[in-house]
Amino acid sequence: xxGITQSPKYLFRKEGQNVTLSxxxxxxxxxxxxxxxxxxxxxxxxxxxxxxxxxxxxxxxxGYSVSREKKESFPLTVTSxxxxxxxxxxxxSRRQGRYTFGSGTRLTVV
Amino acid sequence: QQPVQSPQAVIxxxxxxxxxxxxxxxxxxxxHWYRQKHGEAPVFLMILLKGGExxxxxxxxxxxxxxxxxxxxxxxxxxxxxxxxxxxGFQDTLAGGTSYGKLTFGQGTILTxxx
Numbered sequence: 001x002x003g004i005t006q007s008p009k010y011l012f013r014k015e016g017q018n019v020t021l022s023x024x025x026x027x028x029x030x031x032x033x034x035x036x037x038x039x040x041x042x043x044x045x046x047x048x049x050x051x052x053x054x055x056x057x058x059x060x061x062x063g064y065s066v067s068r069e070k071k072e073s074f075p076l077t078v079t080s081x082x083x084x085x086x087x088x089x090x091x092x093s094r095r096q097g098r099y100t101f102g103s104g105t106r107l108t109v110v
Numbered sequence: 111q112q113p114v115q116s117p118q119a120v121i122x123x124x125x126x127x128x129x130x131x132x133x134x135x136x137x138x139x140x141x142h143w144y145r146q147k148h149g150e151a152p153v154f155l156m157i158l159l160k161g162g163e164x165x166x167x168x169x170x171x172x173x174x175x176x177x178x179x180x181x182x183x184x185x186x187x188x189x190x191x192x193x194x195x196x197x198x199g200f201q202d203t204l205a206g207g208t209s210y211g212k213l214t215f216g217q218g219t220i221l222t223x224x225x
Contacts, residue, residue, distance in 0.1 A: 004151075035215075042112065042197060042217040043152070059214070090151065097140060099199075099213065101151035 002027045006091050006102035013085075013109050021076045021105045023091035031094040032074040036060060036087045037104075043090065049074055078107065085109045111135055113200045115216035122188045122223045130183040130219045132198035141174045141181040142199035142213060145192075152197060155183075185221070193223045 004025045013019045025032065031050050035043040045058030049068040063082025068074055078085045086109050091102040113134045120128050132141070140159045144152040158174035158181060169186045185192055199213040 033213075040217060042115075043199075043215040044112075045212065045214065048212060056212075058212070097142075097157050097201075098154050099142065099144070099152075100154070101144075103151045104149075 004091055004093055004100055004102035006089075006105050008105060009103070011105055011107045013107070015109055016080045018077055018079050019085075019107065021078065021089055021091075021107070023074045023076065023102060024072055025074075025091075025093045025100075025102075026072065027093055027095065027100060028071070029093035029095045029100070030071070032068070033092045033094070033099070034058075034064075034066065034074070034076045035090045035092065037090060038087050046076065046089075112214060113198055113216040115196075115198055115219050117219060118217070119220040120222070122221070124190060124223055124225055125187050126223075128185045128188060128221060130185075130196050130198075130221075132181045132183075132200075132216050134179040134200050136179065136200075136202055138174075138176060138179055139201040141172070142201070143172055143181075143183050144197045144199065144215075145194045146197065146218075147194045155196075188221075188223045190223050190225065193221055195220050 007022045033048040034046040037043050044060050046064050047066040049055035052071050055066050055068050065077045089105045092099045113132050116131050142157050143155040146152040160176040172183045174181045195218045197215045197218050199215045
């Protein structure tokens with residue numbers, strides 16, 4: 001079955017370390033997205049990519065970086081510059097308006 | 111700007127109805143509705159395009175008033191499985207009416223259905 005795979009499901013890192021969250025899709029979708037979810041704030045857009053080798057900042061891009069070298073993959077790096085990185089991160093892809101989400105990665109920075 | 115959803119939380123008994131509203135301060139191309147169970151991925155419910163569309167999905171339907179920049183989600187005869195957090199997502203209208211596909215979500219409405 002096609003879908004989006006995010007790994008790992010839970011991730012713990014020490015403060016000051018960079019960490020990369022994986023997102024892979026086999027849906028052949030061109031557009032991919034990263035959202036951050038915090039309690040009471042809904043989903044906030046970090047970065048998005050419409051095609052390979054191109055990506056755009058979302059509403060809360062500071063402290064994050066992405067790459068889109070392959071259509072299937074859109075990894076997100078949470079850098080040490082992100083002041084409050086502990087959150088639930090969701091990756092999504094889109095085809096004809098409809099978004100498909102991965103099951104998320106819960107990142108805890110201690 | 112983030113769409114504004116209301117209410118923030120709803121508690122129902124099985125069989126009762128609920129309405130969730132979503133409004134925007136910007137012109138809209140389309141509205142999306144998703145439901146998320148705790149700790150899981152949001153699941154697509156429906157998309158409504160500009161033009162005052164209304165759609166239905168089992169006992170869940172929605173309307174989109176482009177002029178008022180508002181959308182409402184209607185849940186009738188609620189079931190236990192309807193519990194979760196409901197998100198609306200708005201796509202902006204750009205000059206010329208073409209959407210980039212960037213979706214901005216509301217803060218969510220927590221719906222709890224009790225037996």
